[in-house]
Amino acid sequence: MQRANEALQTQVTELTHGKTDHQGSDRHTTTTVVNFQPFSQEIAEEEIPEHVKTLALDSYSGSSDPKEHLVYFNTRMVIAGVNDAVKCKLLPSTFRKSAMTWFTTLPPGSNADFTEFSTRFLSHFSTSRSVQATITAFLTVIQRENESIKSYMTRFNELSVYLEDSVPSVCVAAFKNGLREGRLNGNLKRHQETSMVEIRARARSYILEEEDNRQKQKRDGTTSLKGATHLGPASKFNQAKTNRPGPYQARLSTRPSAPKPLKVVNAAEASKETGTAGMNATCGGTMLNAPVSDILKEATCL
Template sequence: MRAPPFTDDINGEIVPPNFKLPNLHTYDGRGDPEDHLRAFISAFLLYCVPDAVICRAFPIFLHGTARKWFWSLEPRSISSLNELIDQFIHRFVSSRPITKTSAYLLNLQQGQGESFRSYVQRFNEENVQIPDQNEQVTIAAFTNGLVAGIFNTEIHRQYPHTLRELWERVDQGIRSEDVNRMKREAQASRAGQDPRRRKDTGRGEPGPSDTSNQLRDRRSVFDRIVKGRSSTSNAELTPLNSRRSHVLAVMRQNHLGRTPPEIPGRRDKRNSNLYCAYHRDVGHETGDCNDLKREIENLIRQGYLKQFVRKD
């Protein structure tokens, strides 16, 4: 086995008695190396241990590609913690995620037919990834992305000036949407149970309502069959280091990929709380979209999107 890459003074540092290793996740070369370093260094600083001990403990919290990299370093090539940090960052800087700004949120739009709840969820998934938020840009991006309708009208009737005010209004909007949805479902259920809507022929034959239900059931089965045919196993796909929604954003910025086919099945039968940014339609989430999975895989095999291929 190859010797550690540390100089003799680091290798000879005595570990303090009763010292226990902190409970930390290991790093395999994927994800932000600086984030791993911050967690690693912060945990060891609590114990007030020398830098040399921190260096010697460093490979314990590596695995996969990162561990192989560490043991490939030349013996006696690292003489300080700062040198180790510099080497580590230099090697895995390409794994650092692209930093987004609040202006990125201006690309987000609520889809036609997408529920308010789904749009808020998608917006927040992107919003939490922005380290230095510009409050006014975030508010403008959210309101600009709303489709014409009751929520857009209510927001602009009394425009929010702080994020706290915005999210309070958003919470009210989601609750209103949920109440209206439950009322519509209750009304539809009562209408279906109205005996005046059911007609019996008296000869054991189904009435118009029964026939309609049978046709609806057949269409529902057909929709499920059509959706099932396009399922894609993850084993067939190249592993990615980013969410598919982020890969899609880069595809559109660089005009990559084909126009997706329409989502099969009746639109009014799909879940409006699930929105696909690739199809710009409701029915499933972007990350679960089989058409997007195949299109990304196709582009990778053509030599594009290599920056999103996970390195094991």
């Protein structure tokens, strides 16, 4: 019996200690939640205007675009006419699920203004949301036929902005993979860029070259070079210039024809055709194709 009582006493003691430890853990959690204050004292003491307390705002759970939510929220705050301190206190009221979990992990007093708070919010959810989605989307971003480097770069940047800081090597590899063959592609193969900043710097001269070529194609009415298909057909004026014969063709077309052979006639026929009478065979009737002696004799008659 004594042994049974001792065993029972031991179990009671263990249960009592376990309950005490659990109560201590709950007390610590409760204290942490009650004392949670991630804003500076100045923001914490800012009062929320009455007309804003009833304002209906869309929620954010962390699964959608944080930039889109921030733009929406800030627009509503501008319309409501509130200051940055109130914005800091109202933005967390839109958080749900993972967004709220993230907010509760912020260090006490770590946010002193709305710019700092919103930047931290964007940085966290832009990266966490977009890593896998962007890597998958990268595989579909390929430079189209006749698409300029500038256009391709613009489309690519819309996705790479979420990953450039976290996984720069993935961005570089994806850009090279989607680039069509050409001078820039060959240049990138000869170098080992490690960031999109280096890629953009190397591509800048090629973009300027394309732009210059495109302007000259537009001026000359040609669209034969790559990346100039959007310029449209050449104007009628330029088409007329293109259809004009070249210098060699012009020289051929203006070359004089061979001279016609002189018609040999005698003096009688010449007098009959010109209507001149009394001109004898020795004076006034000699033709240019007569013998030289006759021509000299005609000259002495004059």
